[in-house]
Amino acid sequence: MIRWPAEAIWEAVAPLLPGFTVEILPEIDSTNSELMRRARAGLTEPTLLVAERQTAGRGRLGRDWQSAAGDSLTFSLGLPLAPADWSGLSLAVGASVADSLHPAVRLKWPNDLWLQDRKLAGILIETAGLVAGSAIGQAVIGIGLNIAPRPASGLSTPPACVRELLPDADAASVLERVAPALVRDVLAFQQAGFAAFQARFASRDALRGRPVTLSDGGAGIAQGVSETGALLVHTAAGLQAIASSEVSVRPAAP
Ligand code: BTN
Secondary structure, eight states, X not given: OOOOOHHHHHHHHTTTSTTOEEEEESOBSOHHHHHHHHHHTTOOSOEEEEESOBSSOBOGGGOBOOOOBTXXXXXXXXXXXXXXXXXXXXXXXXXXXXXXXOTTOXXXXXXXXXXXXXEEEEEEEEEESOOTTOOOEEEEEEEEEEOSOOOOTTOSSOOOOGGGTOTTOOHXXXXXXXXXXXXXXXXXXXXXXXXXXXXXXXXXXXXTTSEEEETTSOEEEEEEEOTTSOEEEEETTEEEEEOOTTSOEEEOOO
């Protein structure tokens, strides 16, 4: 049985986020799907929802997210947010989690956490109730972290795990390490936008200066991220700013 630090997290976060609750579920399809269902039903209280096991975990770009109880940490933070500009939120979340984990963690635009070019964690951000012309909406910030070694099945590179950096880590201790700082950083993003995170992202940027290929067929040298979180790529046609997270990017094969 996992001993989750629900009370410690609640005590750290509730003063910043009135109405905040922590919920731990033994099993659910997906913590993001559940918080999105609640948001659509009008249930928007700030919630940290942790699942010991997900039966239908979801990743970006319609991919699935595989995890194993105990060997992975899967959770979502749902809260109403009203930033002046939403762009760069996923990069800010990546910077927050990386800073809470270890100096060796790198960020691969837009929001993967990498260790030595292998994926350590992924982030899926969804919004509900965002109406054109209004900035307020319910953000659902889902994070999946590999805690213990995971099988490489179906992946081009075997995943990394937190225990490579923190040998004693388990899902509960990693949640306590990342969750309160994540809430603080998301609230800081709401106030100040991505500008407050640009330097933090840059200091961990895994792609900067490297040749990259883009899923839209483009290629070039990554030049860091703009003040709105767009990936800057120097291509044959000049400097291109990629804002859409529908475009995926990977280091070019050596
Ligand atoms: C990605 O790298 O493609 C994003 C992966 C996000 C996975 C997390 S696990 C918790 C939350 N619930 C989900 O179904 N997905 C996110």
